[in-house]
Amino acid sequence: MNSSASHRWKPSKLFELACLTLAFPAVYFAGAAYSFISRDRGHNASASSVKLPLIAPSKSGDRVLVIAPHCDDEVLACAGLIQRTIRTGGTVATIVVTNGDGYPSAVARQQRVVHAQPTDFVHFAELRQTESEKALHSLGVTDSNVWFLGYPDGGMLTLWSKHWNHNLPYRSRFTMANHSPYSRTYSPSSNYCGADAAADIAQAIRVFKPTLIVAAHPAEDHTDHATVGALAELAWQMVETDPTCKSWISSTSIRHYVVHRGDWPMPQGLHRHLPLSPPAAMSNLDTDWSQLQLTSSEESAKQRAIALYQSQTAVMPAFMDAFVRTNELYGEIPTRVLPAVADSETRANGTLKSWQKIVPVMMDPARDNVIRDLQGGADILALSAATSGSRLHLLLHTRRPVHAGVTARIHVRCFDAHWRSSDVEYVCLVKPRGQSGGAQLEKSVTWHDLGQTSHPFAIALWANTEVAGVEVDRTEIRTIPLHGVLKP
Numbered sequence: 001m002n003s004s005a006s007h008r009w010k011p012s013k014l015f016e017l018a019c020l021t022l023a024f025p026a027v028y029f030a031g032a033a034y035s036f037i038s039r040d041r042g043h044n045a046s047a048s049s050v051k052l053p054l055i056a057p058s059k060s061g062d063r064v065l066v067i068a069p070h071c072d073d074e075v076l077a078c079a080g081l082i083q084r085t086i087r088t089g090g091t092v093a094t095i096v097v098t099n100g101d102g103y104p105s106a107v108a109r110q111q112r113v114v115h116a117q118p119t120d121f122v123h124f125a126e127l128r129q130t131e132s133e134k135a136l137h138s139l140g141v142t143d144s145n146v147w148f149l150g151y152p153d154g155g156m157l158t159l160w161s162k163h164w165n166h167n168l169p170y171r172s173r174f175t176m177a178n179h180s181p182y183s184r185t186y187s188p189s190s191n192y193c194g195a196d197a198a199a200d201i202a203q204a205i206r207v208f209k210p211t212l213i214v215a216a217h218p219a220e221d222h223t224d225h226a227t228v229g230a231l232a233e234l235a236w237q238m239v240e241t242d243p244t245c246k247s248w249i250s251s252t253s254i255r256h257y258v259v260h261r262g263d264w265p266m267p268q269g270l271h272r273h274l275p276l277s278p279p280a281a282m283s284n285l286d287t288d289w290s291q292l293q294l295t296s297s298e299e300s301a302k303q304r305a306i307a308l309y310q311s312q313t314a315v316m317p318a319f320m321d322a323f324v325r326t327n328e329l330y331g332e333i334p335t336r337v338l339p340a341v342a343d344s345e346t347r348a349n350g351t352l353k354s355w356q357k358i359v360p361v362m363m364d365p366a367r368d369n370v371i372r373d374l375q376g377g378a379d380i381l382a383l384s385a386a387t388s389g390s391r392l393h394l395l396l397h398t399r400r401p402v403h404a405g406v407t408a409r410i411h412v413r414c415f416d417a418h419w420r421s422s423d424v425e426y427v428c429l430v431k432p433r434g435q436s437g438g439a440q441l442e443k444s445v446t447w448h449d450l451g452q453t454s455h456p457f458a459i460a461l462w463a464n465t466e467v468a469g470v471e472v473d474r475t476e477i478r479t480i481p482l483h484g485v486l487k488p
């Protein structure tokens with residue numbers, strides 16, 4: 001035995017323990033991930049047998065306005081509806097809110113550069129605009145009815161939360177611009193802010209006078225999609241209260257489609273014989289889903305139109321093809337009201353004695369990704385709200401009691417009768433009451449706290465949770481009209 005043998009490395013008990021300690025979370029996480037994916041796939045498979053009602057048949061004179069977050073969403077989600085509307089004598093217009101150019105690796109490859117510069121993103125955006133125009137043209141939409149708003153890809157939720165007004169524009173981290181740098185822009189005088197985005201969409205609604213608006217669902221995972229869905233709802237409500245639009249807006253409805261939610265739609269790839277069903281996580285919330293069944297020739301035209309988005313089919317062909325199915329899905333979100341409760345219903349700290357009679361403003365799916373599955377205290381189930389005159393009461397429901405590591409926030413944006421709002425939305429930190437913690441987090445604020453000198457005309461609410469600075473859950477943004485509930 002040579003002398004070094006006695007120093008030969010042997011795992012000590014401490015080292016074994018350290019390895020086990022490190023390995024256990026990895027094994028646990030892998031097991032939890034496997035169990036989550038199996039369960040999610042199972043839910044999606046069982047959802048595929050759900051029979052959905054059919055949307056109202058298209059008729060001559062229909063005017064459908066499709067609102068897309070990026071160039072390609074309009075065709076992935078709505079190519080069948082677009083064709084059907086035009087074939088039955090209707091008209092289709094499309095708003096594309098961002099040009100989907102915030103994709104550095106795709107831009108670098110397309111522009112043949114190592115590091116994409118701001119002008120490369122602008123050139124890539126122009127390519128994507130051309131793809132949208134060609135694809136929509138192939139489905140019968142005239143070029144003059146395709147409008148590009150030019151808002152910043154990847155920036156829409158920040159516009160909503162922190163850059164609402166024209167004097168506080170957001171700067172795109174890709175193009176470095178604070179207003180549209182693209183030559184084709186619907187309203188070149190608009191800045192990158194929430195108010196201008198809502199106003200542009202509202203203006204397009206006023207000009208086009210749609211009978212049906214279809215937009216992304218506010219509960220999509222992708223923040224641009226979710227925010228564009230919320231902006232579309234807001235813009236629709238803005239036009240609804242515009243006296244000059246009274247003669248026609250009451251017969252306009254709004255529906256929502258889904259493009260991004262978990263790994264939906266599964267299976268990926270081309271499966272023309274299969275129907276789409278709503279993502280399992282979104283199928284049991286408060287959206288009423290219906291479907292449009294496509295003919296074989298409509299499916300073929302949709303497949304050909306999708307193939308025209310070559311910059312996208314080059315990087316995610318299976319995802320794009322997965323939207324060529326026997327149907328398309330459209331969901332209707334019920335309009336929520338803010339319940340008014342008597343002052344006697346509130347305790348000294350301003351919270352409600354009982355929330356049991358109050359229908360939540362929105363539901364949020366439980367255990368809908370691996371992290372939420374593991375972090376039950378940060379997994380949001382619902383957000384409730386009520387008012388007792390001068391106060392707004394809020395309640396966030398989580399799946400398990402919240403522990404000290406969870407940060408939970410409810411975001412509130414108030415609008416006055418002219419649809420004006422603050423630059424930055426109001427953020428309420430919500431904490432469990434008492435020392436034992438809880439799965440119901442309450443907060444009560446006055447309208448004055450929210451920066452309102454009088455009662456707001458409408459409010460928009462959403463909530464999110466974080467653990468160790470990482471977002472675990474985020475609800476959709478929901479706008480609630482208050483006219484009639486609160487009297488100044």
Ligand SMILES: [Zn+2]
Nearest residue numbers: 069070073259
């Ligand atoms: Zn998109």
